Amino acid sequence: MVLPQISDSEWEVMTVLWARAPQGAQEVIAALAGRRRWNSRTVRTFLNRLVKKGAVSYVADGNRYxxxxxxxxxxxxxxxxxxxxxxxxxxxxxxxxxQFVQQARLSAEEIRQLRKALEEKGKE
Amino acid sequence: MVLPQISDSEWEVMTVLWARAPQGAQEVIAALAGRRRWNSRTVRTFLNRLVKKGAVSYVADGNRYxxxxxxxxxxxxxxxxxxxxxxxxxxxxxxxxxQFVQQARLSAEEIRQLRKALEEKGKE
DNA sequence: CTCCCATGATTACGCCTGTAATATACTACC
DNA sequence: GGTAGTATATTACAGGCGTAATCATGGGAG
Known part of the structure; x- marks a missing residue:
């Protein structure tokens, strides 16, 4: 199966659904309200497109999905x-x-984690 | 200055110009011929768009740019x-x-290089 | 029973992208 | 001086994306 192509905005919607599922449109809209000033209809459009692309599925729940x-x-x-x-x-x-390692700001914990991952790699 | 937005295809054209500059359209087309089966007109379109976006500049050289x-x-x-x-x-x-370190295939040299970069980070 | 509201469905619209084709201008050759 | 090639400039067109508005429908409030 080829993964559907997910645009920038759609990615944000997916993030909300990956964090918790299932959710109704209202809940998704509410979850995004803090970060993006999208009209609720815009969010619904994204949900529709994601469904059409096969990135999101839904089940009916009364009068909503x-x-x-x-x-x-x-x-x-x-x-x-x-x-x-x-x-x-x-x-x-x-x-x-x-490039990234040189540039990114990393916490001590992340550095430790990365070292460990590298050790594993080195063993192969 | 805000960087222009460069699309996937345009990025490939930029890569050719970053590798060597200046170049005429023909040379760019030739350089890309191996990797992508683009019509020469398509490449010219990309060059035009990049100029319009301000990602590429040109000077006249006889009858060409x-x-x-x-x-x-x-x-x-x-x-x-x-x-x-x-x-x-x-x-x-x-x-x-x-995520990347775990997933990527890395050469021994790259692992060594990454370790070193991490050492540097750790010292801060 | 009727009207409003929420919900999903359909439609809108301009810009960006991928992929070119057509038009115009200039040069080099006969 | 016309003609064939190149080079650039302009135009084309469908599909994706951001951003919504309008349409249709069904259920709840009165």
Whole structure:
């Protein structure tokens, strides 16, 4: 199955659904209200498009729908990352990592975690 | 100055110009011929759009133009990366890195390089 | 029974993208 | 001086995206 293409705005909607599901449109709208000043109709449009794309499914609940993700966050992250690295770093993930590690602000905990992940890699 | 928005296809054209500049349209078309099966007119369209966006500048050279990047690769990478991390990882670069390190195939040299970069980070 | 309101469905619209084709201008050759 | 090539400039067109407004429908308030 090919993952549906998810736009920037749609991604925010997915984030809400990945955090909790199922949710009605009102709840999704409420969850987004803090971050984005979208008209409620706009959010409904995104939900519709996501359904049409197969990224979200729904079941009827009385007079409304309950929406839930139809694709996993992990898969989507994977796909987005792949396309990002391929675009910007010509597929060279190593180059990307080096650049990011040098540039990002990392907590001590993250550094520890990254070291550990690298150890694992080194063993292969 | 706000960086222009560069699309996927346009990014490939920029890559060619970042590698060597200035170049005439023919040279850019030739450079891309191996990777993408674009009609030469398509490439010219991208060059035009990039000029219009201010990402590329040109000077006349006889009957043709010589194009060169008007924005630096580093700036563009930075911007693309920022928007990617903010979108997919809600701005949490650390989370992104952990995910990538676990997932990417890395050469021994890259692992060494990353370790070193982490050492530097740890010292701060 | 009737009217309003919320909900989903359909439609709108301008800009961006991918992918070119057509038009115009200039040069180099016969 | 016309003609064939190139080069750039302009135009095309469908599908995606951001941002909503309008339409239709069914259930609850009165």
């Amino acid at each position: 309950l929406y839930r993700p139809a694709v996993s966050r992990e898969q989507c992250i994977h796909e987005e990352s792949r396309s990002f690295v391929s675009r910007v770093f010509a597929g060279d993930a190593g180059a990307m990592l080096v | 010589l194009y060169r990047p008007a924005v630096s690769r580093e700036q563009c990478i930075h911007e693309e990366s920022r928007s990617f991390v903010s979108r997919v990882f809600a701005g949490d670069a650390g989370a992104m890195l952990v």
